[in-house]
Amino acid sequence: MDAPRIAIDAMGGDGSAATMLAGAALALTRFPDLRFLIVGDDAAIQAELARHKALAAASEILHAPEAISGDDKPSQAIRRAKTTSMGLAIQAVKEREVGAAVSAGNTGALMAMAKLALRTLPGIDRPALAAIMPTLGDNDVVMLDLGANTECDANNLVQFALMGAAYSRVALDIEKPKTALLNIGSEELKGTDELKEAAAKLRAHPSLPLEFVGNIEADRINRGAVDVVVSDGFSGNIALKAVEGTARFVTDLLRRSFSSSLRSKVGFLISRPAMHLLRVHLDPNNHNGAVFLGLNGIVVKSHGSADAKGVANAIAVAAKLVRDDLNRLIAEDMAEYRAASTPVQAA
Amino acid sequence: MDAPRIAIDAMGGDGSAATMLAGAALALTRFPDLRFLIVGDDAAIQAELARHKALAAASEILHAPEAISGDDKPSQAIRRAKTTSMGLAIQAVKEREVGAAVSAGNTGALMAMAKLALRTLPGIDRPALAAIMPTLGDNDVVMLDLGANTECDANNLVQFALMGAAYSRVALDIEKPKTALLNIGSEELKGTDELKEAAAKLRAHPSLPLEFVGNIEADRINRGAVDVVVSDGFSGNIALKAVEGTARFVTDLLRRSFSSSLRSKVGFLISRPAMHLLRVHLDPNNHNGAVFLGLNGIVVKSHGSADAKGVANAIAVAAKLVRDDLNRLIAEDMAEYRAASTPVQAA
Structure with a gap:
């Protein structure tokens, strides 16, 4: 396969073109065969490319007169698909001019535009938003859906499990990802009817390229025992935000504790390498990139506040x-699942 | 009012009678007018009371031949209400022999037994499990429902808001608690239909003894900006567990970081007072006691692993x-809410 060409929405995110292009330049030093289609305000992009010669040589610019703002509602955004950097980056994915689009802009707008332009893969009813989170174990964990679908039925959850497992196999090189449903107890009878039905469906297909391990509670997500955590978008978003908020809460508390006395200030200075390790592990820039799974095209959402490394x-x-x-x-996995789910004619 | 008399389920929790009675003895030193009904195996209780003279003088024993185990299903437990320490402690609340019951046993069993024996307060359709969590602000935050009800309608959520606010007023002395609905966005149009309807109902009653502040996302729960966070039991349980798991995740990471080099070990020793502050703040024993709100009687669930202080x-x-x-x-609040919700005849 040719080297991937990636569309970059240069106008989204807190740092706008400067951060997005610095990030692309950094990615290019790590993967010199990448090629880019940089979408956004031509003058702003030219100005930034002047500072990144290698990137300029590997990039083409696509001018977009407008940008989607953080306040734009998804319904407003989709009407501006042909004029905005976000819309045109997705359009380039649709027309196979690029293999993927990366945007740090408004998540709701990106999701709505991508869904409308790219449509879902065969057998997938709804796309899901997936992210990779750190754990205490050897492997990171894939979580989905993180907010694309407020309510989900059992079939949606099964499709998310297959998509999440495929993502884990590709992004984390895990051969047969341990896959669990996010629930409020580990017992089989816990939770909503949708969860119980999804569990029954997954249990009925042991040949899937994943190991279904049942339910997981939200306090075990980060323990490293499972590779994929599946939920509806409401619960997944609550879990993700609670994790993010608590990590920040604890580090804020630590900072406060460390500045509470001279002695602990000295302790802080001496233990700075340890704190640095912690920060590196918790830094979302090291785990950046939520992916919309299930669409006819790859769309990655970079965090709005991500830096060039992110x-x-x-x-x-x-x-x-x-x-x-x-x-x-x-x-392929969906086709196999659907074939195996078709009741076989009795002999 | 007379000094409160509290029923103690002596047989629940990891530490069983020893921890429960040590906890009661400690509570008695802080509140010398408390009186206890200690429910459980007579011999085990006698043996422990021998070590707590003041508690023995303030207590009566009620022998229970059996105990509910952590594995008992709620449906099994309720059949043993008359023979178990948990069941008899709740029965004592029902018969007004005590003002409240405290148990560290099986949450599901306690909830089922309490609901069946005590029934709900007038105007309350379902009880909810509420807990108090630390924040970065000056006040702790009340969260409910934490798992009593997997699915909830708008009326349930409104009732939880009223119960949570009353709990905040009593337990935390907050006059007009800032009350929010847990949601996946702060905008009014986010989330499920139940949440939107509950928000509309709460907004329509500005005279309630709470300040309804709209939606809150899970990463803001611990920031200290709101006093009460209302959710269905599924979302609330996910949020609570995610918070607990992440706090443990970060402290585990810290411990690992601190032991990664001699330098950081020295730093750890010097900064131990700061770490101690952090531990005190995060220690669930300092925030122990989830309450079943909405029942005709007070039932408090102590954490299974709580120590005597907890x-x-x-x-x-x-x-x-x-x-x-x-x-x-x-x-009173429910009566007022219902009176104000009755459509007034046009003049």
């Missing part, structure tokens, strides 16, 4: 998903 | 709710 990580994720053809895997 | 805190919570007559407040 953007480069999001681009690296996008490139890997293109190279390893994630969507072919998902389509 | 049990004493749960008992202190129970005593305060009895003294300040939480349930009278809830019943």
